[in-house]
Amino acid sequence: MTMFENIENGALVNEWGLKELFPHTLFPAVITDVHAAQVGYRVVPEQPFAPQQLDPLTARRAAYATESDHLKVEAEYDALLSGTDPDYAAWIAAVTAIKERYPLETSSDE
Incomplete structure (x- = not known):
């Protein structure tokens, strides 16, 4: 699951959290880093399980x-x-x- 971080306050959300900002998008999986950047978020790199x-x-x-x-x-x-x-x-x-x-x-x- 892709996580996104709010650039201003550091809050983390997944693609479902950003979905409400893009009501025209049918599935959260199509929300990309470009979409996230438009609303002040960045993709958080996935950390491997250790x-x-x-x-x-x-x-x-x-x-x-x-x-x-x-x-x-x-x-x-x-x-x-x-x-x-x-x-x-x-x-x-x-x-x-x-x-x-x-x-x-x-x-x-x-």
Whole structure:
């Protein structure tokens, strides 16, 4: 989603926020940097997601959501359709890789 910053006050809006300034535009996606500049906004460059900036538990959760959860759902769906047990091998491999990439600190009391 493209974000736009008000040049005067720094307020951020997405293309839907600028849509009301361009009622003749059918879809917000056609609002360009040229349109934004006409009403005092500039396009904010998209920042890449950097999970290494997150704490390990949050980074793990984000990785699970994008890399592994769908594999488990697909395995369960396929098993339901075929009447067999789910094959979780791909999901387990993805979860193992995520846990290795984002290890959690363990307390010495355990």
